[in-house]
Amino acid sequence: MMKKILIVDDQEHIANLAEMILVSSGYNCTKANNGKRALELILDQRNEFDLILMDLAMPEVSGIDVLTKLKEDGLLDQNKVVFFTASSLTESEKKDLKKIGALDAMNKPFTKAELLGFVAEHTK
Amino acid sequence: MNTRQCSTSDNGVWILMAIERDKPHGRKQSIIPLILAGIIAFSIIASLALYSIQLRAYSQIAKDSAENLKADLTEESYFVSELASQHVSSIKKVIQILPHAKSFQSGEYDRIKLLLDAAKSDASESVDSFFILDKEGILRYSTDTDPAVTAFVGTSFSSNEVFTKTKDTLKPFISMLTLSFADNSYVFYVASPIIDQQTGEFEGTVSAVIQAETFAKSIEKLVVANSNDRDSSSLSLIDPEGKIMYTASSSQNLGKNVLSDEILGALPSGIKEGLTASLKEAVSGTFGIYELDLAAHPELGSSTTTPNNPFDYILISYRPVVVDDQIVMISLVTESASLHDLLYQNEILQTSYIFIFIYAMLASMTAFAVAIIVINRKLSGTVERKTRELLKSNEELVKMAAEITAQDKKLREVDIEKEEFSAMITHELKTPLVPVIGYSELLLDGTLGPLNEKQKETVQVMNSSAVSLSRLISDLLDVRKLELGKMKFEMKPVIPEELIENCVRVLKPLAQAKRVTLVAKMNSRESEGLLVMCDSKRINQVLGNLVNNGIKFVSANTGKVEISVNKKENSGDIIFSIKDNGTGIPNDKQQNIFKKFYQADTSMTRNAGGTGLGLAICKAIIDAHGGKIWFESEPGVGTTFYFSLPPSLKSPTTSPLGINPKESLA
Numbered sequence: 001m002m003k004k005i006l007i008v009d010d011q012e013h014i015a016n017l018a019e020m021i022l023v024s025s026g027y028n029c030t031k032a033n034n035g036k037r038a039l040e041l042i043l044d045q046r047n048e049f050d051l052i053l054m055d056l057a058m059p060e061v062s063g064i065d066v067l068t069k070l071k072e073d074g075l076l077d078q079n080k081v082v083f084f085t086a087s088s089l090t091e092s093e094k095k096d097l098k099k100i101g102a103l104d105a106m107n108k109p110f111t112k113a114e115l116l117g118f119v120a121e122h123t124k
Numbered sequence: 125m126n127t128r129q130c131s132t133s134d135n136g137v138w139i140l141m142a143i144e145r146d147k148p149h150g151r152k153q154s155i156i157p158l159i160l161a162g163i164i165a166f167s168i169i170a171s172l173a174l175y176s177i178q179l180r181a182y183s184q185i186a187k188d189s190a191e192n193l194k195a196d197l198t199e200e201s202y203f204v205s206e207l208a209s210q211h212v213s214s215i216k217k218v219i220q221i222l223p224h225a226k227s228f229q230s231g232e233y234d235r236i237k238l239l240l241d242a243a244k245s246d247a248s249e250s251v252d253s254f255f256i257l258d259k260e261g262i263l264r265y266s267t268d269t270d271p272a273v274t275a276f277v278g279t280s281f282s283s284n285e286v287f288t289k290t291k292d293t294l295k296p297f298i299s300m301l302t303l304s305f306a307d308n309s310y311v312f313y314v315a316s317p318i319i320d321q322q323t324g325e326f327e328g329t330v331s332a333v334i335q336a337e338t339f340a341k342s343i344e345k346l347v348v349a350n351s352n353d354r355d356s357s358s359l360s361l362i363d364p365e366g367k368i369m370y371t372a373s374s375s376q377n378l379g380k381n382v383l384s385d386e387i388l389g390a391l392p393s394g395i396k397e398g399l400t401a402s403l404k405e406a407v408s409g410t411f412g413i414y415e416l417d418l419a420a421h422p423e424l425g426s427s428t429t430t431p432n433n434p435f436d437y438i439l440i441s442y443r444p445v446v447v448d449d450q451i452v453m454i455s456l457v458t459e460s461a462s463l464h465d466l467l468y469q470n471e472i473l474q475t476s477y478i479f480i481f482i483y484a485m486l487a488s489m490t491a492f493a494v495a496i497i498v499i500n501r502k503l504s505g506t507v508e509r510k511t512r513e514l515l516k517s518n519e520e521l522v523k524m525a526a527e528i529t530a531q532d533k534k535l536r537e538v539d540i541e542k543e544e545f546s547a548m549i550t551h552e553l554k555t556p557l558v559p560v561i562g563y564s565e566l567l568l569d570g571t572l573g574p575l576n577e578k579q580k581e582t583v584q585v586m587n588s589s590a591v592s593l594s595r596l597i598s599d600l601l602d603v604r605k606l607e608l609g610k611m612k613f614e615m616k617p618v619i620p621e622e623l624i625e626n627c628v629r630v631l632k633p634l635a636q637a638k639r640v641t642l643v644a645k646m647n648s649r650e651s652e653g654l655l656v657m658c659d660s661k662r663i664n665q666v667l668g669n670l671v672n673n674g675i676k677f678v679s680a681n682t683g684k685v686e687i688s689v690n691k692k693e694n695s696g697d698i699i700f701s702i703k704d705n706g707t708g709i710p711n712d713k714q715q716n717i718f719k720k721f722y723q724a725d726t727s728m729t730r731n732a733g734g735t736g737l738g739l740a741i742c743k744a745i746i747d748a749h750g751g752k753i754w755f756e757s758e759p760g761v762g763t764t765f766y767f768s769l770p771p772s773l774k775s776p777t778t779s780p781l782g783i784n785p786k787e788s789l790a
Contacts, residue, residue: 004377011555011558013559014515014555014558014559014562016564017562017566018562020571020572021562021571023568024566024571057551065459068651077263085551086550086551086552086554086555086558087547087550087551088547088551088554088597088598088601089549090612091612091614091659091661092612092614099448103158106559108554108555108557109554109557109558109560109562109590109594110561111561111562111565112560112562112565112566112569
């Protein structure tokens with residue numbers, strides 16, 4: 001069964017790139033170009049995403065906001081969130097993200113192999 | 125410290141201080157010696173003043189003592205002369221009464237004889253004997269029963285002074301000192317004419333014979349009995365001619381003239397004139413005191429004083445003994461004394477010595493106190509001033525510290541801004557690279573359709589350039605963080621072999637692509653159980669960087685990079701080594717390779733896509749771990765990089781590979 005991935009990034013071509021890589025490796029991808037749209041898609045019961053791959057820095061509703069909202073609504077158990085960001089996160093920054101409920105985080109830019117490895121690890 | 129309080133409440137004092145500071149410095153310093161000199165001068169003057177005061181007191185006391193002595197002597201002299209006079213008078217009265225007591229008839233000597241015997245028994249103490257001369261001057265009777273005297277009965281004494289004086293004047297007569305006709309002893313006579321009561325005719329002379337010594341001794345007895353115990357004074361009686369009637373010093377001097385050299389020879393030479401004058405006065409009827417202060421007349425010589433009984437002060441009180449207007453003798457009361465002894469015996473003087481001492485003490489204490497007060501004031505002034513200066517300095521320091529703190533805060537803010545700026549820049553620079561790297565990769569692996577060779581080559585350049593740029597941006601951020609000390613290290617015990625295995629796994633594809641042998645040389649026995657304390661992600665970064673360099677600088681096909689780990693025997697440090705058989709580092713460039721943006725081979729680096737920051741970052745990371753990084757290189761043979769990490773005794777709590785092995789390495 002194909003894993004369902006939600007890709008959230010305000011930069012459309014990055015979302016497209018990730019989709020392209022993941023689809024070519026057999027993932028079922030859905031895209032959202034802002035936090036608000038992402039929340040709508042997650043809250044729609046018909047969508048059961050195996051992984052939510054989300055940018056951190058987005059206008060209006062950021063990745064952290066989405067995560068916080070999910071945590072407040074008690075939806076984190078059935079939704080696995082990982083971040084990808086161009087901010088070159090350190091280990092401690094990653095730890096901080098994990099503390100508030102994220103599974104993991106990876107840095108941008110990424111190679112095809114890096115992205116596939118990262119997603120594969122969290123959709124086992 | 126409350127600086128505000130200090131600056132507002134001390135305004136007045138600041139002005140004072142300012143004035144004080146304006147004083148010439150040299151003058152301030154010269155005041156203390158001046159004060160000391162003043163104190164010394166004051167002490168000397170005070171001592172001299174006290175000394176002169178004391179000297180005056182001394183002479184005053186001496187004067188008083190002398191006056192007291194004089195008064196005493198005068199009194200004694202009066203007393204003696206009065207006694208002598210009374211004595212003589214009583215004798216005279218006895219004699220006078222005798223003839224008048226009876227109806228004296230010529231030739232009635234037997235009756236007179238009886239009366240004389242009776243009188244003799246009354247006045248036996250002072251009167252030696254009585255005798256009667258008839259009107260012709262013939263000795264008719266003597267109460268003295270001594271044969272030497274009775275032998276003279278019937279002998280004429282008509283030329284004797286006793287007879288002639290009484291016959292001529294018809295008045296009582298007291299003779300000078302004279303030698304007794306009987307036994308050569310010194311006597312004097314108290315005589316009275318016998319006058320017929322009816323006819324008034326001179327009938328003869330009745331006379332008392334008085335032994336000088338007996339007379340004087342009876343007086344002395346009375347004097348001693350009535351005077352204070354003044355045993356130092358001596359009593360003398362002399363007749364108006366100067367002959368000694370009595371002297372306490374020696375009975376041998378009786379009858380000798382008091383002014384003769386024999387008597388005065390032993391006395392100071394100046395005494396003769398004084399005594400002569402004194403006697404002249406006494407004879408003329410006045411009384412007084414002759415005073416000789418030898419200390420005031422050193423020319424009189426010290427021969428006058430004997431070592432055992434030194435005296436330098438002689439006082440002689442003289443007084444005539446007058447009976448019926450006739451000066452019959454002169455009393456002399458002599459006192460010789462050491463004035464110093466006199467003074468020393470004086471309680472007042474003794475007390476005054478104590479006063480001198482107390483004065484001196486007081487004076488020196490006062491001077492000392494003044495000195496202390498002055499110096500203390502001077503010092504406290506200095507201390508106060510210094511304290512204020514310190515307070516001011518402190519205030520300035522506090523201000524300065526506040527400024528520094530403010531500046532530090534600003535700098536920190538700037539740092540934070542810079543850091544945030546760096547992070548933002550990194551983010552903004554990296555984001556556009558994401559699609560460049562991603563799409564070029566998809567183009568290259570054919571996901572987006574087949575490319576011809578030329579297209580592939582072009583896209584490859586785009587991809588590797590974008591990767592290089594991304595790496596450069598990451599490195600710059602790292603350098604920045606390391607420089608600011610903002611790089612956070614998460615230290616954990618890690619198994620070194622796992623670090624190496626991870627590195628090999630990540631870089632194996634790169635090595636294979638370049639046909640370079642990458643070997644992890646594990647000496648399991650030696651490194652067994654070893655742990656290093658490190659931030660595994662950062663050490664992975666260092667290892668990756670060094671291995672990457674090695675792969676870059678070795679030749680294809682023959683190139684070989686070997687990673688190994690060892691324990692240093694003495695310190696226990698874990699040493700990683702990355703050995704290659706590449707071109708080596710030229711000798712002239714070896715010392716600079718850990719510097720930022722320094723590249724030993726720029727052309728090679730450009731080809732290999734280095735940033736010039738890798739080794740600088742490696743060094744900073746290893747330094748931060750408390751380790752060392754160094755290398756051995758021989759151009760044409762190869763290079764070996766080493767770095768050491770401190771060992772850990774703890775067992776790994778989490779997997780050293782908690783990090784993502786696929787994470788990008790610089």
